[in-house]
Amino acid sequence: MENQDEKWNVKNKIQFKCNDVAFNIMFAPSLKNITMKIKFFGALAISLLVGLSACKKEQETPTVPNEEEVITTLTYTLTPTAGGTPVVFSFKDLDGDGGNDPVIVHADLKANTEYMGVIELLNEQETPAEDITAEIKEEDDEHQFFYQNDISGLHVHYMDQDDNGKPVGLKTHVVTGAQGSGVLTVTLRHQPDKSASGVSDGEIANAGGETDIEVTFNVNVQ
Amino acid sequence: MFNKFILLFFLSIGFLTGKTQECNYHIQGEVLDDQTNKPIPYVNIYLRELQQGDVSDSVGQFVLHNLCTKVYQIEISCVGYSEQHLNVLVNSDTSFTVKLRSNSEILQDLTILGTSSTASTQETAVLDQLTITERSHKNLANMLEDISGVTTIKSGNKVSKPVVQGLYGNRLTLLNNGVAQSGQQWGVDHSPEIDPLVASEISVIKGASALAYMGSSLGSVVIVNPGEIPQEEGWHGRALYVYETNGRGHGTNLQLRNYKNGWAWRTNITLKQNGDLHTPDYYLTNTGSKEANGAFQLEKRFSDKWKADAYISSYNTEIGILRGSHIGNTTDLEEALQRDEPFFTKSTFSYDIEPPRQLVNHHLVKLHTQYTIDSTQWVEVTYAGQWDLRKEFDVRRGGRSNIPALSLNQWSHFVEGKYHGYFGEYWSLVGGVQYRSIDNTNDPETNILPLIPDYLSYENGVFAILKRQWNSWEIETGGRWNSVDQRVVRITNGFPREIVRSENVYNTFGILGGVTYQIRNDSKLAFNIGYASRNPEVNELYSNGLHQGVGGIEEGDPNLKIEKSLKTTLSWRSQLSPKWNVSSEWYFQSIQDYIYLAPQNEIRLTIRGAFPVFKYEQTFAQIMGWDVGVVFKPIETLETTLKYSWIKGNDLTKDLGLINMPSNSLFASAKYDWNVDGFFSKVDFTLTNKYVFQQTNIVEGQDFVLPPDAYNLMGMKISGTAPMKKSEWHFFMTIDNLLNVKYRDYLNRQRYFADDLGRSIVFGASFSF
Numbered sequence: 001m002e003n004q005d006e007k008w009n010v011k012n013k014i015q016f017k018c019n020d021v022a023f024n025i026m027f028a029p030s031l032k033n034i035t036m037k038i039k040f041f042g043a044l045a046i047s048l049l050v051g052l053s054a055c056k057k058e059q060e061t062p063t064v065p066n067e068e069e070v071i072t073t074l075t076y077t078l079t080p081t082a083g084g085t086p087v088v089f090s091f092k093d094l095d096g097d098g099g100n101d102p103v104i105v106h107a108d109l110k111a112n113t114e115y116m117g118v119i120e121l122l123n124e125q126e127t128p129a130e131d132i133t134a135e136i137k138e139e140d141d142e143h144q145f146f147y148q149n150d151i152s153g154l155h156v157h158y159m160d161q162d163d164n165g166k167p168v169g170l171k172t173h174v175v176t177g178a179q180g181s182g183v184l185t186v187t188l189r190h191q192p193d194k195s196a197s198g199v200s201d202g203e204i205a206n207a208g209g210e211t212d213i214e215v216t217f218n219v220n221v222q
Numbered sequence: 223m224f225n226k227f228i229l230l231f232f233l234s235i236g237f238l239t240g241k242t243q244e245c246n247y248h249i250q251g252e253v254l255d256d257q258t259n260k261p262i263p264y265v266n267i268y269l270r271e272l273q274q275g276d277v278s279d280s281v282g283q284f285v286l287h288n289l290c291t292k293v294y295q296i297e298i299s300c301v302g303y304s305e306q307h308l309n310v311l312v313n314s315d316t317s318f319t320v321k322l323r324s325n326s327e328i329l330q331d332l333t334i335l336g337t338s339s340t341a342s343t344q345e346t347a348v349l350d351q352l353t354i355t356e357r358s359h360k361n362l363a364n365m366l367e368d369i370s371g372v373t374t375i376k377s378g379n380k381v382s383k384p385v386v387q388g389l390y391g392n393r394l395t396l397l398n399n400g401v402a403q404s405g406q407q408w409g410v411d412h413s414p415e416i417d418p419l420v421a422s423e424i425s426v427i428k429g430a431s432a433l434a435y436m437g438s439s440l441g442s443v444v445i446v447n448p449g450e451i452p453q454e455e456g457w458h459g460r461a462l463y464v465y466e467t468n469g470r471g472h473g474t475n476l477q478l479r480n481y482k483n484g485w486a487w488r489t490n491i492t493l494k495q496n497g498d499l500h501t502p503d504y505y506l507t508n509t510g511s512k513e514a515n516g517a518f519q520l521e522k523r524f525s526d527k528w529k530a531d532a533y534i535s536s537y538n539t540e541i542g543i544l545r546g547s548h549i550g551n552t553t554d555l556e557e558a559l560q561r562d563e564p565f566f567t568k569s570t571f572s573y574d575i576e577p578p579r580q581l582v583n584h585h586l587v588k589l590h591t592q593y594t595i596d597s598t599q600w601v602e603v604t605y606a607g608q609w610d611l612r613k614e615f616d617v618r619r620g621g622r623s624n625i626p627a628l629s630l631n632q633w634s635h636f637v638e639g640k641y642h643g644y645f646g647e648y649w650s651l652v653g654g655v656q657y658r659s660i661d662n663t664n665d666p667e668t669n670i671l672p673l674i675p676d677y678l679s680y681e682n683g684v685f686a687i688l689k690r691q692w693n694s695w696e697i698e699t700g701g702r703w704n705s706v707d708q709r710v711v712r713i714t715n716g717f718p719r720e721i722v723r724s725e726n727v728y729n730t731f732g733i734l735g736g737v738t739y740q741i742r743n744d745s746k747l748a749f750n751i752g753y754a755s756r757n758p759e760v761n762e763l764y765s766n767g768l769h770q771g772v773g774g775i776e777e778g779d780p781n782l783k784i785e786k787s788l789k790t791t792l793s794w795r796s797q798l799s800p801k802w803n804v805s806s807e808w809y810f811q812s813i814q815d816y817i818y819l820a821p822q823n824e825i826r827l828t829i830r831g832a833f834p835v836f837k838y839e840q841t842f843a844q845i846m847g848w849d850v851g852v853v854f855k856p857i858e859t860l861e862t863t864l865k866y867s868w869i870k871g872n873d874l875t876k877d878l879g880l881i882n883m884p885s886n887s888l889f890a891s892a893k894y895d896w897n898v899d900g901f902f903s904k905v906d907f908t909l910t911n912k913y914v915f916q917q918t919n920i921v922e923g924q925d926f927v928l929p930p931d932a933y934n935l936m937g938m939k940i941s942g943t944a945p946m947k948k949s950e951w952h953f954f955m956t957i958d959n960l961l962n963v964k965y966r967d968y969l970n971r972q973r974y975f976a977d978d979l980g981r982s983i984v985f986g987a988s989f990s991f
Contacts, residue, residue: 044639046655059678059711063666064719069622071829095717096671097768097775097828125717135620143619190550190619193565208557208565210617211550214831 070096071132073122074215076186078107078115078174087115089184091215094124106218109154111179117156117172119145119186121213133170136188143212144192145169146204149184151221153177158202166194167202181220188213245290247312253282253298256321265300265322268453272526290597298322299452305351305422343689343698343736343748344429345793345807347372351422355988356941356954359466359473359494362396362418362446368912370849370865371428371807373884376970377411379499379979380511380541381580384414385969386442387428387809388845388871388883392759395437397445399533401588401606402437404634404660408674408761410882410971415537415584415610417515419462419475420490422449428807430789431734431752433685433702436636436656438756440787440813448533451479451486451521459488460990468958468982469510470571471496484524490517490535497573502962502980506972507568508545510575514538530591537584542575547975548617551831552774555974559927564975577615577623585609599643606636628673629665634658652700653686662760671719673769673776674761675712681705687734694740702732706757712764728757728784744797751790758782762817762838768828775826776819777837785840786814803853809846816843816873818881821924841875845883859896865889870919879919885929885968886915905942911935917968930973933965949991956984 072094079086087109093102109115121132136143140162146169147156155175158167192209194200199207253265261282268275269286272294276284286296289312299305303322310318347369349357357365363374363382375390376382383390391410396403398416406412418424425445432439452458459478465471472495479488494513498505517535524530546564549555558564588606595601613626640654660679664672687700708726713719736750765778789811797803820839825832847869854862867887871880891910898905917929941954962981966973 056680056707056709057678058723059661059663059676059709061721062664062672062676062711062713064713064721065664065666065669065671067671068669069619074829091829093827093829095715097715097826097830097833099715099717102827102829139620187553191566191617205557208546209550210548211554211830212619213829214551214553215829 067096067125068123068130070123070125071121071213072096072124073120073129074186074213075120075122076117076217077120078109078117080110081114081116089217089219091217092124096125104215104217108220108222109174109176111176111221113176115174115176116159117174119170119172136168136170140168140170141166141194142191143168144189144194144199144207145172146187146189146202146207147172147184148187148204149182149219151176151180151182151184151219153180154182154184154219154221156202162194164194166200169202176221179221181218183216184219185214185216187211245288247289247291247315249286249289249310249312249315250317251284251286252317252319253278253284253300254319254321255303262300262303262322265298265303266452268297268299269294297450305449343696343738344427344734344750345748345791347426347428349421349424352952354418354421354424355460355462355952356939356956356986358419358462358475358986359464359471359984360418362414362416362424362444365418366424366426366444368889369426370805370851370867371809371847372426373887373969375410375882376967376972378506378509378541378544378547378970378972380496380509381411381413381543383410383412384426384444385884386426386444387811387847388869388880389440389442390882392438392762393440393756395432395435395439395443397435397443397447398586399446399448399535399588400590400604401586401608401636402435402658404608404636404658405584405610405632406612406630408759411543411580412612413541413582415539415582416446417490417492417513417517417535417537418446419492419515420448420517420535421446423447428791428809429734429752430736430750430791430809431702431732431754433687433700433732433734434652434654436638436658436681436683436704438759440754440756440785441752441789441811448488448490448517448519451481451488451519453481453486455481458991460988462986462988464984464986466496466982466984468979469496469499470573484522486521488519490519491515495573498568498571500571500980501977502964503977504563504567505569505571506544506976506979507564507566507572508542508574508576508578510573511539511541512575513540527594528591530589532590533586533588535586537582539580539582540575541580541582543578543580544972544976545576545578545617547972548578552833553831555926558975561975577617579615581611581613581615581626583609583611598645599641602638602640602642604636604638604640608632608634608636610634622669626665626668627670629668630662630674631665632660632662634660648690648692650689650691651686654684656683656685657681658683671713671715671767673765673767675710675764677708677710677760679709679760680707685732696738698734698736700734704730704732706730708757708760708763710760710764712766715766724780726757726763726780730755730757730784741796746795748793749791752788754787754789756785756787758784758817758838765838768830768833774821775833775835777835779838782817782838782840783815785817788812801855803855805851807849809848811845813843813845815840816880818843818873841873843871843880844874845869845871845880860892860894862892863890872919878921878924879917881920881924882969883917883919885917885932888913888915902942902944905940908939910937910939912937914967920968926974929968930966933963933967935963935965936960949989952988952990954984954986956986958982958984 073092075090077086077088087107089107090105123130157173158169159171159173160168162168189207189209190212192207196206253262255262263280265278267284278284294310296308296310363384366372366384371387373385374382375385391407396414405415427443429441432443462475464473475492477490492515497510499509515537519533521531545566586608590604592602610632612630614628616627636658638656642652644650658681663676683704685702689698706728710724712722732754734752738748740746763778763780765776769776791809793807795805817840819836822835822837824835826835849867851865869884871883889912893908896905913934916932920929937958939956944951959981964977
């Protein structure tokens with residue numbers, strides 16, 4: 001190293017450390033000729049590259065975000081008004097969008113029967129599970145559930161209202177008609193236009209807004 | 223880190239020894255207006271190296287004395303004309319003619335007699351300062367829109383990226399003052415974080431291989447260049463104000479510069495704001511934006527051999543995203559597609575920006591020093607640090623709309639050493655080594671799983687370009703090697719969440735061969751062939767999750783291979799007669815293992831409904847195009863232009879068109895100049911017409927909806943220049959979409975939801991002093 005120093009006529013050198021490897025950079029205030037300068041510059045550029053290349057670290061472990069907004073579970077519980085065992089439809093997707101497939105529980109309803117329906121939303125990634133229903137209730141003027149089905153005689157009516165007297169759909173009254181089967185789609189819209197035509201009657205067409213939930217259940221009316 | 227760069231600056235002090243040689247040549251020259259062929263008086267001719275110059279006399283003549291045998295860089299500037307930098311080889315007493323181009327929209331290379339230009343053999347288009355001024359209400363990408371071969375891909379009008387010969391984003395390098403822009407280039411909904419108003423010129427290299435620049439270019443490069451600060455003592459600068467009726471946008475820009483005792487500095491401040499934009503029929507609710515940018519440039523010449531400069535810039539913007547384009551699932555998208563007017567459209571105008579919105583900050587520091595070894599060689603060292611912050615806000619439940627849904631923080635450091643040399647009369651060499659590190663992290667404040675993971679990336683590059691010029695020929699060849707080491711940490715989307723680390727090392731190469739041949743003084747042919755490869759970016763490897771704005775689940779593929787491109791370009795320009803000028807650029811690019819988001823035969827069920835799944839896949843792609851232009855000047859004061867652009871991108875494996883390829887277009891313009899006496903010395907009037915064909919290369923099933931119909935837009939511009947004693951006023955008025963036509967553009971993602979912009983009148987005034 002000493003010989004080298006002399007050759008370059010080094011007056012100073014600076015050391016820096018990275019990952020416990022030390023790098024020496026020398027600078028030479030008076031290089032005699034052009035060839036030397038070019039060599040020196042080349043040597044410097046290469047050593048700098050090598051030095052910097054060796055200076056790698058590992059990315060820090062990221063903090064897993066607290067996904068408090070996620071809805072993993074929707075249960076729609078229908079209790080016969082005349083008494084009897086409640087019927088439960090549910091949709092559960094623990095890992096959120098993507099990943100594993102959701103678990104869907106379909107159910108059967110009785111013909112010519114009236115039910116009281118209640119929606120419950122949970123974030124089961126948290127322990128204990130977080131109740132998202134409360135969040136919807138708090139912002140009920142910005143949310144509305146829609147219940148669409150293709151089963152003749154099955155009707156869903158809103159049983160709750162927001163502060164403006166518009167429906168929310170957390171509580172519903174369900175009436176079945178004759179036997180049949182089909183699908184029931186439950187949709188939650190965020191920031192729908194509740195005053196648009198038909199929206200208060202449960203028609204989704206003019207509602208707009210973003211879909212927060214859209215789940216479809218198979219329904220047998222027996 | 224810091225110490226190392228300080229060192230390099232000190233290092234250069236060591237080289238301050240020069241040797242004297244015989245220096246008694248002189249150059250005689252003449253400056254002409256390239257349209258009228260009349261001499262231009264009072265043109266500044268400046269030899270930066272010697273810090274001496276001359277001003278052309280009343281018949282356009284100038285002389286430079288005491289020159290040595292070497293290549294000099296000569297700067298020729300005059301108010302009202304594009305500045306020219308020429309590299310002139312002096313080995314005898316020489317004389318030459320320079321033609322300066324006034325405020326013309328047609329972009330052409332320079333005519334220099336008996337000299338060489340630093341320009342590459344690759345086709346380059348340049349926007350000059352005046353054009354930039356007259357488009358100051360636009361962002362960078364929109365400013366470049368009418369250059370042949372350049373289009374834009376947009377998510378609404380204020381979020382747009384340049385597309386050069388069909389490539390954009392990860393495949394197109396943007397250079398901000400010589401530094402490859404480092405930010406979130408991957409997203410179509412991420413606009414480049416650059417204020418174009420800092421530039422004295424913006425060039426687009428439509429190349430076959432970009433050897434000299436770090437970044438993942440597959441050929442082309444966009445260069446935003448503030449230029450060197452003129453060494454004129456006293457206060458100089460420019461003040462600019464522009465108003466746009468559509469969106470009621472205001473914009474102002476102030477440039478101020480001074481030079482004293484070898485120190486030159488320039489500062490640049492831009493402020494812009496607009497409110498809701500308007501289609502011919504309705505407001506685009508929540509499309510306002512705000513922008514505040516500042517830049518400071520400092521140059522010091524320590525001796526005739528050594529100079530150094532520093533550049534700091536800060537770009538800050540908040541952009542509103544059309545409220546009606548924010549969707550929850552594909553049912554919402556289908557509904558939106560059926561509507562004439564988007565949901566949430568308000569009948570009143572507002573400057574307010576609500577979620578969905580983007581908040582972006584980009585800061586750059588660049589230190590550069592150049593040392594002249596001897597009359598034919600010099601070396602440069604550059605350091606650049608960039609800090610990019612991007613926060614995107616969605617409409618969220620439970621008062622979370624003001625918590626970003628995406629929050630990315632990126633640091634990057636870049637170091638470069640470069641050598642330039644001329645050997646003998648004909649040969650020149652440029653070579654360099656480069657290093658870059660990027661640290662990209664997600665802020666967990668979002669409370670959402672990130673779409674792209676945290677990563678560190680370390681990159682090394684080496685390049686060399688050799689050129690030879692003799693007689694009518696210019697030959698260029700070179701190569702580049704680049705190595706990337708990506709260290710990625712991602713959070714899985716299974717439950718419970720897990721942390722997975724991976725490391726990828728990629729080596730990529732570039733090779734270029736180019737030749738230009740000057741057929742006659744007025745006709746030039748250029749041919750380039752280049753190989754370039756690009757490593758898969760982190761978003762392509764590891765994206766995972768719901769890209770809500772696009773209504774799809776996007777999945778990366780960690781096994782993606784390097785993309786390999788072979789591109790050839792052939793261009794021909796000719797001044798057939800004083801009245802006719804023709805140019806033609808042809809390009810053909812084959813890309814093996816072209817990475818793209820392919821729709822899958824899978825619909826994934828989530829609680830929000832069913833989403834189509836898109837996966838990053840590779841295919842064999844081919845892009846070819848032809849840009850042709852004709853300029854006809856029936857009389858001296860009238861210039862008419864006709865340009866046609868044709869481009870086709872194909873997926874040869876699947877035998878389908880490539881998505882997001884520009885539509886073909888036909889552009890015509892007529893410009894009339896008046897040279898008048900009085901307050902204005904020059905007034906011009908331009909009428910333009912642009913016809914954009916329907917993109918017919920896309921079939922059903924490749925997109926949510928078929929590409930929109932063809933459309934035709936007219937526009938006009940009046941501008942006038944009023945020179946004062948030592949200053950100059952420039953006024954302009956532009957009307958875009960003159961006939962208030964209702965249309966949608968294939969490359970604007972907002973087309974799923976709303977029409978494009980209606981008529982807009984722009985008024986602007988600039989004062990240069």
